[in-house]
Amino acid sequence: MGFRYKELGTVLFVISIVVMMVIPLPSELLDLLLILNISLALTILLVSMYTKEVLDFSIFPTVLLITTLFRLALNVSTTRNILSEGEGGKVIETFGSFVVGGNQVVGFVVFLILIIIQFIVITKGSERVAEVAARFTLDAMPGKQMSIDADLNAGMITEADARARRKKIENEADFYGSMDGASKFVKGDAIAGIVIFIVNIIGGFIIGMLIHGMSFAESASRFTTMSVGDALVSQIPALLISTAAGIIVTRNTSGEGLGEDIAKQMFGFPRLLYIVSGCILLLGLFTPIGLLPVIPVVGIMAFAGWKLASKQKNELQESADMVEEQQIEEVRSPESVVNLLQVDPIEFEFGYGLIPLADVRQGGDLLDRVIMIRRQIALEMGIVVPVIRIRDNIQLRPNEYMIKIKGNQVAKGEIMLDHYLAMSPGIEDDSVIGIETVEPAFGLPALWVTEENKEIAEMSGYTVVDPPSVVATHLTEVVKRHAHELLGRQETRALIDNVRETAPVLVDELIPGALSIGDVQKVLQKLLREKVSIRNLPVILEALADHAIYTKDPEVLTEYVRQAMSRQITLQYTEPGQPLRVLTAGAGLEKAISERIEQSEQGSYLAMDPETSQRIYQVMSSEVSKMVNSGQQPILLSSPAIRMYLRQLLDRMMPDIPVLSYSELEPHVEVQSVGMVNIS
Structure with missing residues (x-):
């Protein structure tokens, strides 16, 4: 019900804005609406300052449009009252007389300065920043999407996290696109303010003398004061909202408020404050300015630098003490020994000579290849390969690498980064010169050839691959060969839960009534051991549900499952x-x-x-x-x-x-x- 009242209130507010442009309003109601306008503008400015992320204030473009329309409606109403009655209400009269102070030229200049600040400085800058931000946000979307896919494939985030991050990227693109258009409203509002001010003054002169019978001086004084007051009442909220728009589109925060960011980033270097205070002191000593105006500033800057330096020193000491205490507690706690018992499912260790394979700064793409390996095995074998731990090992020879499954070495190889691996087509060619070796993945005879001999080997029919491809192929084949070892009960439960989302009746009938998770795991392991993909898991579970009432023997159940997968097995071995x-x-x-x-x-x-x-x-x-x-x-x-x-x-x-x-x-x-x- 509350939601309906809020929706109804918003609709009535927008409708009333349109009505204000047509129906004359009494001065007392105008005073109330003008104060409300200033309050809304101040609220928007403060919200933009305290917002930690731009999407926390994603409604800002719409709010900007509504407040601009509201302000223009007030301009129309106040202009009608000023020109028709010569009265604008207490708020406009107070602003006009306070700023003008009996001098209409001063009032005009003050208004002109406000217009220059808003139109040329803030509005123009916000418009440009919003345009650039929208363009770069849209250009960066494909890269961000690829980054999310890479994190998802690497197992660093879940599917739900990936969807949330994709949604955030889409919302950011929509927001900056909207801000690009909304900035045009701010620019148009500033131009409209200038036009309305000129109309009020010229129209006021004419109407004051012809209709109200005022003298030229009296008409000029009266309507200039009212026009300046009306312009100030309108332009101050417009300036506040323009500032808010500029803050929103220029925000690049660390997830904290604007004040916290300014305090950390502007005053994060206490020594610079000492330099500033010294420069100001020299300015007072060697210029006619004198020491009297600069001494307070020098004192404040020097004291702030000393205070910040002391605070940073204390924070560093506290941080060091905390880290030391945590390390002592970790050593003393029994969990520190338990952590040593953890074994990574898959490890890839290499000698220091192969560091360029994994170092992105040196052009290494091993991490990207590992992501593709996990995707390939998921498609071919139907299992989610755990995160592959990659580390260097000084105990290995420089060009040697080792693959471990659950802490045990299962494969080893040696490559030459400055050579290419050429595998013979079956007919040896004496013109191809290289270092004899064995292809690590399939055990085929091969040669390590240099860059100069690469083209000769290719022309002779040799299959030539680069060292990273050799490592990636070997790692892929090792993971496939040992896929059954990587499928534990926990991994089996995750696969079954995935099937449960689309086939809950099948899973509920089979587990736990007919078979346990362990029973299903044994069948899946036997299939993987013979390189039969378990990606089509619903077919496997259907076969198990049909025959589990007759036998619980995993060997026999595996045979029934293989018969149910006859089409897949046939396609696997036939052309x-x-x-x-x-x-x-x-x-x-x-x-x-x-x-x-x-x-x-x-x-x-x-x-x-x-x-x-x-x-x-x-x-x-x-x-x-x-x-x-x-x-x-x-x-x-x-x-x-x-x-x-x-x-x-x-x-x-x-x-x-x-x-x-x-x-x-x-x-x-x-x-x-x-x-x-x-x-x-």
Whole structure:
């Protein structure tokens, strides 16, 4: 109800402004409205000074328009009364007689000075600042949006924070755009004040002599006094609001009030106040000004400098004491030891020779590449990679780097920043000279070539990449290979909560009634371990909800989920119009595995003797080598009944060989067997 009354009051106020221009008002009501006008202008000025951010007073452009309209309406009403009755009310008469003081020329000059200050100094400057601020705010919007996206991708802010910051940027652009237009109102108001003042004086002369029968001197004195008073009553609030507009558009605060900013930034250097006081003292000593006028100022400046210097010294000492106390408390507290137990999920450490990779000032873009890696893995694998901790390590060789997962080293590499990595197309070219090495991500033979040999290598068919790309590719592959280790219960809960926003019925049916968070985590980890993306999480949860009533075994549930994701798995390993070339598991291999499946309370597992396992590895290695030598990706195809046990068997020796079952392939896929893995 209060909201409706406020809306109604605003509407009535605006309507009454328009009515004031048409209907004559008594002098007593005009006096009240003129005092109200001055009060509103003073209030707006103080609010603009105490506002910490411009958006805290985002309604200012509209307020500026309404107050300008209100002031012009008052000008019309007072002009009507002055010209028709020769009276403007006590407020106008008081301002006129007080300023004019019996001398109309002095009053005119005072009014002219006010107009010059407002129109040329404040209004003109505010208009220019508002125009520039609007232009630069709009130009900076894309960069600010990219910064928000980068912080969001890096995990530094949440989605809600990102939306709030985007909304703030949009509001700032709207505000400065509005201020650019509103500044034209201030300029027009100043011009209107000059015109109305001239009309009042000339019209007053004529009307006073012709209608009211006054002499020239009496008419000039009377109407000049009234005109000056009317102009002052109008221009003082206009000057206050123009000043407020200038303060608003020139604010660049630190989140505190204007007074606090001025105190900190203007008087933050006490020694400068000593220099100022010394200069003023010299001015009094060596000029006819004398010491009498300058001694008070010199004393005040010197005392202020001493006081501020003492305050800063005390604040620094207090700050140092506080930091020291906090450090002592942290050492004494048991939490200080607990903090040492924290392990970062992913760490990238490098020797001092690779510092330019991460140093933006030296052109390094590793941080930007890490952001893109997190985005790429989110799209490809469906998980949110934790923040990757990047630090230098003096224990490493200068050009060496190390990747750790949960505190343990999982990969290592060495690069040469002043060289390029050239990977052979399969046919060596003796004209390409370089330092022999191994590509760290995939273990391919390669050469480190100089800038001069880069073009020769490219013309010879070599794939040439720069050192930052080598590091980024290696880091990406390591994170993909260990993605299942990065998915804990907390991360699983976050993924499920994200699905809950769009499919609450599915999540509520599955968790916690059918499966726990840990059960779902185990299934997702098994999928990630075999490089199956879990981005389409609703499909995975649907499959789990359908089969969790029959079994809780994560291995079996994973097989059901893979069958439900057959289209995704098929697209992952096939190319349009090309047959799927695979190695098939022979009858002897399937029989050997099925006969060695054991059951336990935790589920089924494969109990394979070492001799049989070794024979399977040998046959598998031979067939895989044939496919690799022919340039094909080795894929093993088996029946659904033994797929997960065959995967368990190959997991240690050949973890990168995909193992698929017939039920995971779409019916339209053409399967071409290029070899068979079998044992007698």
